[in-house]
Amino acid sequence: MFPASTQSKYWTFSDESDLNRFRQETNMNFIMKHGTNMTEEQRDATFLSAVEERLLLRQHELQLRDFCKHFSPAMPRSVIGTTFHYFKRFYAHNSVMDYHPKEILVTCAYLACKVEEFNVSISQFVANIKGDREKATDIILNNELLLMQQLNYHLTVHNPFRPMEGLLIDIKTRSSLRDPERLRPCVEDLLERSFLTDACVLYAPSQIALAAILHSASKVQENLDSYVTETLFGQHGADKLASLIECVRKIRTMMRNVETVTPPRDTMRQLEKKLEKCRNQENNPASQV
Amino acid sequence: MDDQVCPRCKTTKYRNPALKLMVNVCGHALCDSCVDLLFLKGEEYFFEVLCKLFPMPRTCSGIERLADWPAGSRHMTHCAGRCTSSMGALIKGIWDVATTCYREVKGVTGVKGYRKWTLWFTSYKLCCTFGLLVREWTNLHKLHAGEVEVLVRPGRELADLCGLRARADEGEVRCVWSSTIMKREIPEKTHQPAVPSGTISLCKNRGLIYLECYLKFILFPGSGACPECRIPLRRNNFRVQLFEDSMVEKEVDIRKRVLRDFNKKEDDFRTLREFNDYLEEVETIIFNLVHSIDVVATNKKIEQYKKDNREIILKNKTKLGREEMELDDLLEEEKFQEKKRKQENINEELEVKKIKMRKKEELIDELMFSNADAKNILENFVQQVEAVKEEKKPVVKVSQFSSGIKFNSQSQNFMPVAKVEEGEPFVYEETELEVDGPLPPSLDAVESRGFTGNIRAESEQERAGGFRSNIACLRVLQEALMGLYHVSHRTELPAS
Numbered sequence: 001m002f003p004a005s006t007q008s009k010y011w012t013f014s015d016e017s018d019l020n021r022f023r024q025e026t027n028m029n030f031i032m033k034h035g036t037n038m039t040e041e042q043r044d045a046t047f048l049s050a051v052e053e054r055l056l057l058r059q060h061e062l063q064l065r066d067f068c069k070h071f072s073p074a075m076p077r078s079v080i081g082t083t084f085h086y087f088k089r090f091y092a093h094n095s096v097m098d099y100h101p102k103e104i105l106v107t108c109a110y111l112a113c114k115v116e117e118f119n120v121s122i123s124q125f126v127a128n129i130k131g132d133r134e135k136a137t138d139i140i141l142n143n144e145l146l147l148m149q150q151l152n153y154h155l156t157v158h159n160p161f162r163p164m165e166g167l168l169i170d171i172k173t174r175s176s177l178r179d180p181e182r183l184r185p186c187v188e189d190l191l192e193r194s195f196l197t198d199a200c201v202l203y204a205p206s207q208i209a210l211a212a213i214l215h216s217a218s219k220v221q222e223n224l225d226s227y228v229t230e231t232l233f234g235q236h237g238a239d240k241l242a243s244l245i246e247c248v249r250k251i252r253t254m255m256r257n258v259e260t261v262t263p264p265r266d267t268m269r270q271l272e273k274k275l276e277k278c279r280n281q282e283n284n285p286a287s288q289v
Numbered sequence: 290m291d292d293q294v295c296p297r298c299k300t301t302k303y304r305n306p307a308l309k310l311m312v313n314v315c316g317h318a319l320c321d322s323c324v325d326l327l328f329l330k331g332e333e334y335f336f337e338v339l340c341k342l343f344p345m346p347r348t349c350s351g352i353e354r355l356a357d358w359p360a361g362s363r364h365m366t367h368c369a370g371r372c373t374s375s376m377g378a379l380i381k382g383i384w385d386v387a388t389t390c391y392r393e394v395k396g397v398t399g400v401k402g403y404r405k406w407t408l409w410f411t412s413y414k415l416c417c418t419f420g421l422l423v424r425e426w427t428n429l430h431k432l433h434a435g436e437v438e439v440l441v442r443p444g445r446e447l448a449d450l451c452g453l454r455a456r457a458d459e460g461e462v463r464c465v466w467s468s469t470i471m472k473r474e475i476p477e478k479t480h481q482p483a484v485p486s487g488t489i490s491l492c493k494n495r496g497l498i499y500l501e502c503y504l505k506f507i508l509f510p511g512s513g514a515c516p517e518c519r520i521p522l523r524r525n526n527f528r529v530q531l532f533e534d535s536m537v538e539k540e541v542d543i544r545k546r547v548l549r550d551f552n553k554k555e556d557d558f559r560t561l562r563e564f565n566d567y568l569e570e571v572e573t574i575i576f577n578l579v580h581s582i583d584v585v586a587t588n589k590k591i592e593q594y595k596k597d598n599r600e601i602i603l604k605n606k607t608k609l610g611r612e613e614m615e616l617d618d619l620l621e622e623e624k625f626q627e628k629k630r631k632q633e634n635i636n637e638e639l640e641v642k643k644i645k646m647r648k649k650e651e652l653i654d655e656l657m658f659s660n661a662d663a664k665n666i667l668e669n670f671v672q673q674v675e676a677v678k679e680e681k682k683p684v685v686k687v688s689q690f691s692s693g694i695k696f697n698s699q700s701q702n703f704m705p706v707a708k709v710e711e712g713e714p715f716v717y718e719e720t721e722l723e724v725d726g727p728l729p730p731s732l733d734a735v736e737s738r739g740f741t742g743n744i745r746a747e748s749e750q751e752r753a754g755g756f757r758s759n760i761a762c763l764r765v766l767q768e769a770l771m772g773l774y775h776v777s778h779r780t781e782l783p784a785s
Contacts, residue, residue, distance in 0.1 A: 014777040162769075163772075166769025166770070170766060205772065206769055206770065232727055237773075
């Protein structure tokens with residue numbers, strides 16, 4: 001269960017600044033390591049900044065979402081959730097310039113398939129990838145161990161999908177809301193979007209699920225506040241209510257603000273080029289190093 | 290050791306230098322012939338026949354009484370010098386019976402030493418029985434064909450039996466038992482019941498009757514009871530007595546048997562005290578068995594111990610084997626050293642001899658061809674020899690093999706098995722469910738409060754597998770509620 005999990009202990013960051021601190025650090029570390037003899041300007045010109053890394057990652061997350069959506073056979077939701085978790089966890093401690101996201105992305109998906117017991121063979125898996133499949137197989141299998149190591153072998157991920165089901169059952173049983181099932185499409189969509197935010201590495205899955213349900217309820221002009229305050233939390237949880245309301249609010253903002261549109265193509269192409277130049281050639285399978 | 294005596298046939302080492310005393314688990318000694326006799330199947334039947342044939346003046350039946358018969362029939366001892374074994378005693382017994390009961394027996398003559406003798410029987414039955422005995426006896430003593438010859442003078446009875454009246458009237462019928470015939474007639478080691486049977490055949494051209502009559506004796510390795518304590522014995526458990534006191538022999542045997550199972554070492558115990566207690570127990574068991582105290586209970590104890598400690602016993606057995614192997618290696622190396630040293634000594638002597646010879650030759654040459662004074666030369670020579678003696682230093686011996694193998698190197702290769710300290714026994718503690726949110730309902734409440742009404746009911750197959758919808762329902766509810774209070778207290782990942 002989540003409270004006793006490694007997810008809660010190691011991978012739920014306290015807030016966005018905590019997460020961004022890590023991203024800054026990894027970015028800085030890479031630059032310090034590979035740009036020791038450069039001036040400040042040179043560094044700026046050569047390496048990606050933390051913000052630029054975020055942009056690249058965002059774009060790859062979108063790619064990842066599409067990859068999972070169009071995966072055949074159809075991927076269960078939990079596999080998609082776990083894949084995103086892995087991807088975010090990996091780049092919390094590793095720079096984009098060290099490991100190219102397009103490689104890590106498929107590896108995350110492959111590992112998530114295994115962990116979530118969605119049985120696909122590697123040949124079946126790479127059939128979903130365009131381009132050189134043999135090369136892709138090599139990359140995935142080579143990176144798999146690295147990925148697990150970077151995840152510190154914390155492979156179990158708690159996704160918000162089961163909490164969502166639980167909450168829906170609870171609402172059906174204990175609240176007066178009319179036909180809670182009509183919330184479902186909206187909730188599922190919101191949860192999917194939530195993976196494009198950092199919510200999953202900041203909050204508990206049940207919190208995310210609750211936020212998604214509350215958000216979709218407000219969209220159909222329903223109010224579940226009394227259910228939350230009285231039925232769900234009651235007297236025992238009254239003192240915790242404030243922090244929950246705060247975190248639900250934050251999650252809702254995050255979900256609302258998701259940019260599902262890809263950034264302008266020109267900027268992205270520029271960034272890709274820059275990355276190709278500054279990436280750690282030791283980890284580039286195509287390089288001569 | 291000359292006064293060793295078989296308690297059964299009373300034969301002594303003095304009378305039969307080849308006497309070998311054997312002992313079995315019970316510790317009672319027997320000579321090897323008696324041991325053979327012990328395992329003669331059909332023995333009892335044989336003596337039954339014997340007793341029927343000879344209405345005995347004394348009430349004797351079976352071998353016990355037979356063995357008690359006066360052992361020193363001087364006639365027989367004189368005639369058949371090897372009649373000191375138990376078989377010999379039997380023959381003696383028969384002989385005694387024959388001489389006392391059947392006066393018709395004409396006499397005994399020794400023919401050319403002790404191995405050949407002639408008996409005249411007036412009774413066919415007597416003849417046959419005696420023939421049997423001789424046959425068994427020759428078999429036991431591995432006498433060669435023709436070495437035993439029995440002459441039979443048939444009386445009326447025999448003639449009637451054989452239908453040989455005409456020839457019987459003529460005089461003697463000579464019966465020859467030879468091992469070649471026996472070999473042909475008695476199939477080896479057949480496990481048929483002992484049945485006396487006889488065939489008589491006439492060898493016309495020689496005018497002799499070969500009387501073949503035998504009782505099948507099958508030596509079988511199964512069981513025989515100790516004549517003294519009636520304990521069933523196994524033939525292959527018999528071994529040559531090493532100690533004069535058969536009690537010691539018995540103890541050694543029992544000790545060997547007990548220690549095969551009670552093979553724990555000091556290392557197997559935590560304290561010296563426990564080890565000593567264990568040794569004490571083993572000694573008690575051995576003492577009990579040796580002195581036949583409480584044998585049944587003791588044996589039960591051993592069985593119990595075997596059952597309880599099967600693993601340790603097996604482990605120590607293999608360990609023992611290893612130790613023995615090491616010892617063997619040590620001995621071998623010692624032998625090798627010894628050999629080497631001897632070789633060195635021989636080489637040294639040879640060298641010295643060679644030098645001496647050369648010096649002598651030199652001296653002679655000098656004396657022969659030199660112009661110097663012979664006395665001077667001699668003096669010089671003596672001085673030289675002295676100098677050489679002084680010069681000679683003890684040769685430094687190489688104490689290591691060229692291969693670099695050292696003593697005890699074997700033992701270092703074996704890592705001592707680390708003794709596992711047994712920790713505290715496992716105590717079950719119920720795991721506490723960390724909720725970090727509103728408390729989820731109990732498994733029963735899931736049903737009673739109607740949660741399951743909003744979830745798909747389990748299918749028949751699922752129910753057969755033990756899955757109920759309330760379990761799944763409880764799980765999603767738990768997951769929904771757990772972590773709702775969550776506030777991140779992230780722990781830094783351990784540095785990789």
